[in-house]
Amino acid sequence: MSIDLRNAVAVVTGAGSGIGRAAAHAFARRGARVVVTDLVDERAQTVADEVGERAVPAACDVTSLDDLEAVRKLALDRFGRIDLVMNNVGILAVGPVEDIPLEAWQRVVDVNLLGVVRSNLVFLPHLLEQGSGHIVNTASTAGLLPYGFDRLPYTATKHAVVGLSEALALYLRPRGIGVSCLCPAGVATNIVEQIAFYGKPAPPRGPNFPVMDADSVGELVAEGVTHDHFLILTAPEAAEELREHGADVDAYLSRLTKDAP
Template sequence: MTHPLELTGAAVVVTGGGSGIGRASALAFARRRARVVVSDLDAARAQAVAAEIAVIGGDAIGLRVDATSEADLTALRTACLERFGRVDVVMNNVGVLALGAPESLPDEAWQRVLDVNLMSVARSNRVFLPLLLAQGSGHVVNTSSASGLLAYGFDRLPYVASKHAIVGLSEALALYLGPRGVGVTCVCPSGVITNIVEQIAVYGEVAASPRAPDHPLVSAEAVGELVAEAVAKGRFLVLTVPEIRDELVGRAGNLEAYLQARIAEQTEGRS
């Protein structure tokens, strides 16, 4: 069951919207005549994106929001309702990284990544889902990663765990919300040119970089267009490169063989 959404006049909330995929998605929604509330931990960046939307003739506001605070997310909902009278799309897009060998990562690294990447979605669900369920329409977008589909990132284990969790959460949420008229999209980009490096914390010696899928880098703008199109058409999964489908099929067909082949690659790389 798909739920296409008419974006003209829709009210869209984007967290982590001050840069990267969030900014690009906010602009893509605005180009489709949606009205946008851009939120970010950096107020100046959020307001700058809102100003960009105004330049192209759109309607937007920029707000400082800490997605680790349910009170901030509640204030975000209130601001959208006061400005636009409704909420139609919620894009949960904040994300941080912690790098280090798996045996060296302290609890603080795990807690920070899971609190920002995963628990922000749990908070958003509590704040926004009652509204979407009551109106029987709308759409939720959760930003995961190719790292949430293929577990190659052992140098960033909390990130991998959080992004796998978001994929599972999104699938389950689609089963729950779909029959109730609300769509769900899970965004799983491969390499994207963003400024997430600003959000990286490094702990100790970083493990040798694991093999990642050999996929081309794409621009954040391209991802933003894919996100807006998926919401408009009611699609669940957004991949940024088609090559990942073949690897997913191979992994699902024989997980044991797939994993052993990846281990062999690592072994050869260390010799």
């Protein structure tokens, strides 16, 4: 199910900065043509200009089916096909769970989870008809492990994206379509712009994973797609945490509780 990125066509949401921008560059360096989308049109244009003639920009709000359908039309009109879709948009609501209002939960779910659902509705029929392609969903190590209670709406949606991605892999791989789930730990990006804060910040609890630069993450994504890897981690240490968590969830939660400040 690995795809050859040479002359492939990639659609990347949230590509105006951070991991999305880095992935767009990494795909293009391997020969892909890239549709660079972002909520902010100017950011999409800037990254497309950086990539060069192999890229085209598009403004896209992942809470809008119409926007995603317009991106699909642009990709097909300009490049004739779509081979890779990277669902990368994410926002956070941070604070004690009792202080985060329902509307904040609804906004995070609408963007982080339903944004992926809308993308599937728009792009999957094309990939299925084509019989080939690849999907990358950006989740988080907070979607693999239980430490993100200080950003619980984000954590809940990223756990959902991990589960959705695993199930999609079972469904799509027999149909010729690969699925990868990117679970970054600390990454130096401007995601702070997408954080809403509520109440007194709760101290985070959990593993202290190293911070990676976005360009290195972009390379990991491109390599993961090329080699059809499902789980793409930016911190290898997360694999050991996953093993400990899977071996005995009660013991793992007890350790984190005992380690609380």
